[in-house]
Amino acid sequence: MDGRTLTVLLACVVGSACAGGDGAGDGSGSSRSVVRDSAGVTIVENERPPLDSRLGWRVGEAPAVTIGSPTGDPAYELFRVGGATRLSDGRIVVANAGSGELRVFDSDGVHLESWGGQGDGPGEFGAMAPASVERWAGDSLMAREPFQRRLSVFSAGGTFGRAFRLQGRYASAVGQLPDGRILARTLTSYSGGTPGTSELTRPDLEYGILEADGSVHRDLGAYTGSELYVATTAERTFPRAYPFARRAFAFAWGDLIVITTNDRYEIRSYRADGSLARIVRRDHEARAPTRADLRDYVARQNPDRPEALDAVADMPLVEAFPAFGRVFVDRLGHLWVEEYRLPGEEHRLWTVFDPDGRILGLVEMPGSFDVTEIGEAYILGRREDELDIEYVESWPLDRSGRTSPEPG
Template sequence: MLTPQGSPPGRWWLRVLASVWIAAATGAWAAVAAEQQRYDSAGVNVVVSDLPGSTLVLSLRPRVRIGAATGEDMYLLHSVGQARVLAGGRIVVANCLPPILRWYDSTGVYITGTGREGEGPEEFVEGGCANGMFVLDDGRVETWEHSVKRLKVFDPSGVQVSSLTANTRELGPGTSALGRFAGGYLMGEHRALGSQEVIDERRARPVRRSSWRDTLVFHRFGADGSRERAIGRVAWIEWAETVLPTEIGPFPTDIVVPFAPMGMAVPWGKVVAVGEGSRAEIELIDSDGRLTTIVRWKVERVPVTDEMIRTWIEGRLASDPNRDGRYLRDARRALEAYPYPDSAHLYSRFLVGTDRRLWVRNFRPLGVRTNTWFGFDSSGALACALAVPPGAWVLDIGDDYVLLVERDELDVESVAYYDMVDPGMRQAPDLGEGRASCSAGDRRGGAR
């Protein structure tokens, strides 16, 4: 990660952002924003925020729900990869099984769809999915297929207008499209660079296996779909998950380790937000890889206790009840022997919403029933906090709504559109009260 060098912080500015304000015409509430400090350190802008004074929540019921257990195929969702809210309230959903891109109106009624398994036009590779989806200002939708490194473009009516395949050799294996700029894309190139310990039931000492690291690359497509040029590599980061490779039982297994830092990056306006969660800090870098801004917020670390580790191990083993007793014993021994960090990562995901804020999902300690997200405006200031049920996967966040994937008790998958509401006025959306939004401000993205 890039670290600023130079003299101690210079001049300080203290600015208190907006407090609660009420839009009388609509009855909407705004979140209580955080206090903010700004200073310059050797040419790097540093923004420090306190925690917001209040946390928004979701309405009691969604305004729109897309998904059903039975009925018409276009309402049956399985493994939703991406979804976004378009202009006019339409919702586009990238379903993975089968791979179909679907458009719905603002009430959740199906409009059109495109895609099926195959290699031809308007088809997605078998077993593939739109791993990335980018909505352009003119209503076009772009999809990125990770396995075949293919970018497709669809017009606002859902018709595919182009398809480009990236040069596989130059981009390396397993390339991810992490986000889009006006002039190109942020790609994560995955390359094996080192090794890491493997816990082996047959050996007293660990063995070694290759591990992966990423490099972030600004990428543009040429007219023929090959790589035109890389604008520049901007940072090295650890891959998004820390895994514990094991050789327990008949097959090797990689177990995702909780609490550890997780490298992540996303384009945000004209900059890239980069972080790994070990500190309450995000670095913003430009297309030349130059550190421009450090975004910080004041929060206490969460210690990793023995109880947290035991709870996670029991939950991990219970999720695989069909394994035989020997496997479970060996897995428990391996998991108990792992050197867990002293404190948990402070955050584990980035999302740039339709509101153009940078949203960060915080670590959820034991006993806390919601996931808290922090929303940062374009200046780098912490604008508001949002509480989301832990079982929901957030897909998009707007000025006053949240789009997420949920599963019910029968494991039926749905995409749901919820209003943001003030916790003291939590209502169902049809009652028309309590609707809230983040505090007003410049949301163009990317601290300047």
């Protein structure tokens, strides 16, 4: 048999090691994951878990920590939260772009101190920054300034270390790779249409690996980007919101680099030299949106503005709804993929895969909660209330249950 096309059957029956290695299963005997090799690319095919099943992991009934307040101490008044991360000692650092600060809270949500501030000095942030914050090498922190193409690094104690700009043509940092280098990208240029028209377009994204000082290490080339709905006037071209746009995602997954889209349920991972290494797929039935879907979505988002429907009268329809929503890698290397909610669906389900891309099962998230980070025993995220007051919450995550799907 040709080794380059050798199919390595790792048919993982429920209850086998592929289901997590604990011997648990639902007794159905059906295959859930098959791993094969094709010309040096590992392909992992996964069945879709029943929607009424749940992985044994559980998210708590209520947040363990809630940070945010509409009144009182200004340190708790959050505005334009760009992200949050939890340090190894339990402190939570919030990127509060509204004040240009990194705000630090203890494990109970009590404000300790704030770093940075708005300005042009060392350790200060410009407009709409910090747009995010994440742990960096050596227990440091990295905050992004998208308009300045700048990254600022702080120690875990809040001491400003250095700032550097992305070089080459790269406009934004995606994240840090295991070797300390930076994955970055930029949007390829595109021209608008005829003035007075609008269209759905999809410019490519160019990716590259940068050194820790921002200099270019390797260009990875152009990949399919996110869909944009753009309107063109006599003066300029500008994007407009599109309800069902397919998106591009990029992040580090262990030693691999994920560069993929949600056109289909497929996660493509590459080696640092740009060669394709692994494809993770899951069964998915594509559905095309209708004009009624589009109008219903806009009506729900604009209940007090019936005129908003006029803006979508001629809006084109995509070929299919996105196959999934957001996607994250947790601190233990598991892949979490948000199930896309079709019109009329209210669920908050995520599909979890092990570090090798084999499916584990479905987990239900709290409602109205935007995940920013998933740790070993917590899920960190952002929430807005009915008055648009922003909060950062940490919810407990219990992974002690079964590692194969069980009925919900």
